[in-house]
Structures are given as C-alpha cells and as structure tokens.
Amino acid sequence: MRKLAEHNIPLREASITQVHSVLRDGNPLIVHTSMFANALASLANPKQQQQWVPLAEKNRIIGTYAQTEIGHGTFVRGLETTAIFDPETKEFVLHSPTITSTKWWPGGLGKTANAAIVMAQLYTQGKCYGPHPFFVQLRDFDTHHSLPGVILGEIGPRLGINSQDNGYLRFDHYRIPRTNMLMRHSQVLEDGSYVKPIHNKLSYGTMVWTRVAIVHSCSKKLACAVTIATRYSAVRHQSELVPGKPEPQILEYQTQQYKLLPHIASVFAILFSASSVLRMQRNVAASISKGNVELLPELHILSCAMKALSSQDSTQGIETCRLACGGHGYIASSGLPSLYTSTTCTITYEGENTVLLLQVARYLIKSYRAGLEGLPVLPSVMYLTAPSAMHQSPPLSNQALIEAFRISSANLVKETESRLCRQFNLEQNFHYAWNRCSVALVHCAELHSRYYMCEKFLSTVESIRASDRVRSVLQDLCRLYLIHHITLNQGHFLRSGTLSGVDLSTLEEEMYELLAKLRPQAVPLVDAFDFRDELLGSTLGAWDGRVYERLYEEAQKSPLNKTDVSKAYHKYLQPLMKSNL
Numbered sequence: 001m002r003k004l005a006e007h008n009i010p011l012r013e014a015s016i017t018q019v020h021s022v023l024r025d026g027n028p029l030i031v032h033t034s035m036f037a038n039a040l041a042s043l044a045n046p047k048q049q050q051q052w053v054p055l056a057e058k059n060r061i062i063g064t065y066a067q068t069e070i071g072h073g074t075f076v077r078g079l080e081t082t083a084i085f086d087p088e089t090k091e092f093v094l095h096s097p098t099i100t101s102t103k104w105w106p107g108g109l110g111k112t113a114n115a116a117i118v119m120a121q122l123y124t125q126g127k128c129y130g131p132h133p134f135f136v137q138l139r140d141f142d143t144h145h146s147l148p149g150v151i152l153g154e155i156g157p158r159l160g161i162n163s164q165d166n167g168y169l170r171f172d173h174y175r176i177p178r179t180n181m182l183m184r185h186s187q188v189l190e191d192g193s194y195v196k197p198i199h200n201k202l203s204y205g206t207m208v209w210t211r212v213a214i215v216h217s218c219s220k221k222l223a224c225a226v227t228i229a230t231r232y233s234a235v236r237h238q239s240e241l242v243p244g245k246p247e248p249q250i251l252e253y254q255t256q257q258y259k260l261l262p263h264i265a266s267v268f269a270i271l272f273s274a275s276s277v278l279r280m281q282r283n284v285a286a287s288i289s290k291g292n293v294e295l296l297p298e299l300h301i302l303s304c305a306m307k308a309l310s311s312q313d314s315t316q317g318i319e320t321c322r323l324a325c326g327g328h329g330y331i332a333s334s335g336l337p338s339l340y341t342s343t344t345c346t347i348t349y350e351g352e353n354t355v356l357l358l359q360v361a362r363y364l365i366k367s368y369r370a371g372l373e374g375l376p377v378l379p380s381v382m383y384l385t386a387p388s389a390m391h392q393s394p395p396l397s398n399q400a401l402i403e404a405f406r407i408s409s410a411n412l413v414k415e416t417e418s419r420l421c422r423q424f425n426l427e428q429n430f431h432y433a434w435n436r437c438s439v440a441l442v443h444c445a446e447l448h449s450r451y452y453m454c455e456k457f458l459s460t461v462e463s464i465r466a467s468d469r470v471r472s473v474l475q476d477l478c479r480l481y482l483i484h485h486i487t488l489n490q491g492h493f494l495r496s497g498t499l500s501g502v503d504l505s506t507l508e509e510e511m512y513e514l515l516a517k518l519r520p521q522a523v524p525l526v527d528a529f530d531f532r533d534e535l536l537g538s539t540l541g542a543w544d545g546r547v548y549e550r551l552y553e554e555a556q557k558s559p560l561n562k563t564d565v566s567k568a569y570h571k572y573l574q575p576l577m578k579s580n581l
C-alpha cells in the first residue's frame with residue numbers, strides 16, 4: 001500500500017501481477033480494491049459516493065462484496081438474506097432467517113473488512129423486489145469489533161489463497177438507514193415506494209465488471225507460468241535426443257514445444273480478447289450513464305464467454321507448464337503451485353463456468369431464432385443465420401480457418417436448436433428440454449467463444465504496424481493457435497463439412513513445422529512479457545537461468561534445515577526405533 005501511494009498508483013490500477021508478487025497465496029484486500037470499490041463507483045448515487053468513496057480510498061473503510069450464501073451461489077435470485085423496509089424508522093432491517101442464508105466466501109470478510117456491499121432481497125410495502133445492494137457497516141471503525149446484530153467469522157483453510165480471509169456473515173435484525181441502499185439505479189423513497197431501474201440486471205453490474213477484470217488477470221497469470229516453464233526448458237538438459245550425443249535442452253523435444261508454445265500463444269489470445277471486451281465495457285458504461293441499456297445484454301454475454309474460456313485455458317495452461325517442469329514444477333519455490341491455486345478458483349468464482357456458458361448458449365439460441373424470424377440481432381451473433389457458405393478465401397488460409405470456425409459454430413447452434421425443438425415436442429416443457437440438451441448447449445457456447453477469441457487474435461495481429469518482424473512472429477503464433485484449436489475440435493469441423501480429413505492432416509503437419517519454426521522465438525517471446533524476477537518469484541524462471549543454485553539456496557531456508565537433528569527425532573522417531581514395533 002505504501003509503495004502504491006509513493007508511486008501515485010491508484011489502488012484500482014495496481015495490476016494483479018504486482019499484487020500477486022507480494023502476496024502469492026491470496027490478498028485480503030483484493031475484494032476491497034476491486035469489487036467493493038467498483039460497486040461504490042457504479043451502484044451508489046453521487047451523494048453516497050461523496051460519503052463513502054473518500055473513506056474507502058483512505059482505507060478507513062475496508063469493504064468486501066457479500067453476495068454468495070452457504071446455500072446459494074449461482075442462483076442469485078434465490079438469495080435468502082432479507083432487507084425489509086421499516087417506514088416508521090426509515091430503516092432497512094437486515095436478517096439471515098436460515099442457516100442457508102449465511103453469507104459465505106466473501107474475500108476479506110473474516111477478519112479484514114469493516115464494511116460490505118451486501119446483496120439482499122429487498123422488501124417494501126409488503127412486496128419483494130429481488131436482490132439489491134446495500135452498504136453495511138460490519139465493524140466499529142475504531143476498535144474493529146463486530147457490531148451488535150452482526151455475526152462474523154472466517155470459513156477455514158482452502159485449496160489455495162490461504163492468506164486471504166474468506167468469511168461468513170449473519171445478521172440478526174440488524175438496522176441500517178434507508179439511505180444505505182445503493183440508489184444509483186433503483187430507489188426506495190421515504191414513504192416506502194419503490195422506483196425501478198432502467199434495466200433490472202443493473203444491480204449485477206459489479207459481477208460483469210469483475211468478469212472482465214478476471215479475463216485480463218488470467219492472461220497475466222498464464223504469462224507468468226509460460227515464462228517460468230519456457231526459461232526452465234532452455235536451461236534443463238535431459239536424456240538423449242540422438243544416442244551418444246550430449247543431453248539437449250528439453251525445449252528441443254517436439255513434445256515439450258507442443259506443451260509450451262500453444263500456451264504462449266494463448267496469453268496473446270486472452271489478452272487481445274480482454275482488450276476488446278474492456279473497450280465494449282467502457283462504451284456500455286458511457287451509454288448507461290446516458291440512460292441507454294441496449295448493449296448491456298451483449299456485454300453480459302461476452303464477459304461470461306471470455307471469463308469462462310480464459311479461466312479454463314489459463315488454469316489448464318498453468319498445470320501443463322507445471323508438468324512440463326517435471327519434479328521441480330511440484331516444488332513451491334518454482335512459483336507454479338501458487339499460480340495454479342490462485343487461478344483455478346477463477347473457474348468457480350464470479351459465476352461458475354458451466355453456468356456462464358449456459359447463459360451464452362441461451363443467448364445464442366434466442367439470437368438464432370430471432371434471426372430466422374428476421375428480427376434484429378446484435379452484431380456478434382449475426383453470423384448464426386448468415387448464409388453458411390465458405391467465401392473466396394484461399395483454402396486453409398487464416399481467413400478460411402476463421403470462416404471454418406464461424407460456420408462450424410453456426411452449424412452446431414442450428415443442430416442443437418433442432419434437438420431442443422425435438423426434445424420440447426417430447427417433454428412439452430421448455431425447461432426440461434433445455435436441461436436434456438445442456439451438454440450440447442455448453443459445447444455451442446464454447447465453440448462460439450473460441451471463434452470470438454480466434455477472430456480477435458487474428459485481427460489484432462494483422463493490425464500491428466509498428467514492426468514487420470514482430471508482426472511476423474505473432475502471425476506464426478496466431479496461426480499455431482488457430483490450428484491447435486482446430487485439431488482439438490476436429491469433430492466439429494468434420495461434422496460441419498468445413499474441413500476434410502485431408503485438410504486436418506495437412507494442418508496437423510503445418511502445426512509440427514510451426515513448433516520447430518517458433519522454437520527459437522520461445523525465450524524471446526516470454527522475455528518480452530518483461531516480468532521482473534521479483535514479480536515471477538520462481539527458482540526455475542529467473543532471468544539469469546541459475547536454476548540449480550536457486551533451488552539449492554531456497555532449500556537452505558526450509559525450517560527443517562535449522563538443526564541437523566529435528567525435534568521429531570527425539571519425540572517420535574527415537575522412541576519408535578527403540579520400541580521394537
């Protein structure tokens with residue numbers, strides 16, 4: 001915090017990588033500086049912002065975002081915490097009526113935060129208006145004691161991010177002023193009447209914002225992992241490539257190149273998609289402030305799609321990098337285990353990936369049906385009902401591969417929609433039919449999202465003007481990315497008839513050539529991510545390549561090495577050795 005202040009970096013602009021470098025196993029302030037700050041900025045009205053933002057910026061108020069309950073995370077409409085308006089006192093009464101209504105998970109809630117944005121079911125004049133956000137003080141701002149009516153604690157050790165205090169929270173008829181409801185989009189007036197928002201999902205805005213932030217952070221986390229594994233692969237020599245010859249760098253093995261290079265490419269694919277979603281988010285935020293919510297559904301769907309794909313890709317990529325480092329990838333000082341545990345949670349939080357992909361699928365099916373009826377659909381899904389012929393692009397060119405993605409995706413949506421109709425005819429119930437088709441629907445969402453990511457990668461690379469040589473390396477990397485994802489999804493391309501078996505084997509051949517061509521670029525590419533050693537925090541990935549010396553030095557720091565004979569010898573081993581057991 002002191003460093004950020006010294007360098008005049010606003011908290012919200014501190015990159016996740018910098019934060020990760022300081023607190024590799026979780027940061028108790030992350031939800032304060034991200035979701036809490038964003039909720040105040042986007043859900044509070046100007047008067048409320050004047051009241052709370054300066055205090056939050058000075059860290060007098062430290063907040064969290066308390067939405068998930070022990071019984072409900074995904075299904076936000078099913079939240080049980082209530083906020084009932086009392087017109088007599090002009091207060092809301094917050095209450096946790098059941099065990100399942102206990103708030104559970106919020107970052108920093110256990111011990112750090114003294115306030116929270118609480119999502120609770122709003123009741124006024126006897127009617128429920130669904131989940132709404134409230135600013136709630138939880139602890140005394142001076143003593144930090146929890147306030148009467150607030151029951152708080154920490155939820156216990158997790159797979160990772162254990163230096164964060166994820167918490168639980170219950171309310172016992174806890175009263176807050178009416179003006180603590182975040183009132184930028186909807187209001188409860190003094191007489192208890194409810195003023196509805198211009199779009200009923202605006203109160204979910206902080207989730208959308210965070211999903212976009214997660215996409216960006218995933219590219220950074222993956223970039224750290226590929227940097228470590230690639231540099232290590234250039235230092236590590238193992239086995240014989242040619243019998244009798246010296247042990248080569250393990251990066252010479254084609255299988256090692258196949259493990260690493262597609263994930264280096266993935267960093268760029270995620271990064272370029274993140275930039276594109278961020279641009280859209282800024283446009284939508286500007287439109288909303290002018291009262292226009294037309295593009296909100298598109299942003300919601302795109303952020304769901306990119307959050308799901310980037311969290312899945314980066315988690316798998318980091319695990320592949322860990323495995324690519326053999327035994328040394330398993331040691332904590334490699335940095336890879338904490339990268340994995342602090343990234344795999346992004347698959348679950350801020351909307352579990354399957355659930356988000358089903359949101360995307362719902363949009364695809366609705367847009368496809370609208371397109372068939374000649375109704376207007378938004379630009380990103382117009383292709384679903386556009387004529388599905390290949391254009392005049394040269395066979396197997398980048399453009400042709402993008403078209404193959406587009407047509408295969410449209411084909412899969414069409415096929416799944418027909419299945420949905422057939423299932424509906426059998427079940428006579430849309431929701432049961434939907435569930436029966438949901439595996440296929442998730443595949444539709446994944447292919448559509450991959451198409452978007454491939455398209456963004458290609459268009460961004462093609463627009464690079466600064467350096468022909470940089471563009472040329474990135475073009476090869478992009479080509480590798482396209483072919484790699486086509487080979488992983490061969491079935492879709494064969495089914496749509498966009499690529500033949502011969503095409504696929506030609507592309508596979510090219511992929512192997514690209515691995516060899518890109519091999520000399522691997523280290524320069526990851527060096528270009530420009531992570532300082534302190535940021536990477538890895539014995540395997542440091543810039544100077546002194547892997548073995550660093551591993552040895554790090555081992556000396558193990559607490560077990562403080563004495564030659566450990567306490568456990570006297571307490572357990574020696575008695576065991578003498579016991580004749």
Ligand SMILES: CCCCC/C=C\C/C=C\C/C=C\CC/C=C/C(=O)SCCNC(=O)CCNC(=O)[C@H](O)C(C)(C)COP(=O)(O)OP(=O)(O)OC[C@H]1O[C@@H](n2cnc3c(N)ncnc32)[C@H](O)[C@@H]1OP(=O)(O)O
Nearest residue numbers: 034067073074075076077201204213214217300349350351
């Ligand atoms: C330690 C490492 C850190 C790395 C991270 C780095 C950066 C990130 C920065 C900070 C984050 C740090 C830590 C994060 C900590 C985690 C926090 C949390 O997890 S907070 C809790 C998050 N919870 C969720 O995401 C819940 C997921 N569920 C939902 O969002 C909704 O319930 C769901 C599934 C979308 C459904 O909503 P529901 O109200 O039931 O709607 P319907 O399905 O009925 O749909 C109705 C229509 O509304 C549309 N919709 C839904 N959501 C939105 C939205 N947000 N905006 C616009 N529109 C929306 C939906 O598409 C439907 O539209 P149609 O009727 O089809 O037109």
Ligand SMILES: Cc1cc2nc3c(=O)[nH]c(=O)nc-3n(C[C@H](O)[C@H](O)[C@H](O)COP(=O)(O)OP(=O)(O)OC[C@H]3O[C@@H](n4cnc5c(N)ncnc54)[C@H](O)[C@@H]3O)c2cc1C
Nearest residue numbers: 065066067068072073074105106107345349350351352354
């Ligand atoms: C590290 C971490 C930090 C977190 N931080 C916060 C925080 O700061 N604030 C906060 O409020 N919350 C936080 N959360 C909670 C998080 O948002 C939820 O865990 C997440 O939204 C998933 O909800 P759930 O746990 O209820 O899973 P569930 O919804 O119960 O999911 C379990 C399974 O059911 C499936 N499923 C659920 N619904 C459907 C459906 N409609 N269709 C098909 N399948 C379905 C899912 O795909 C999944 O396989 C955090 C969670 C973690 C792990």
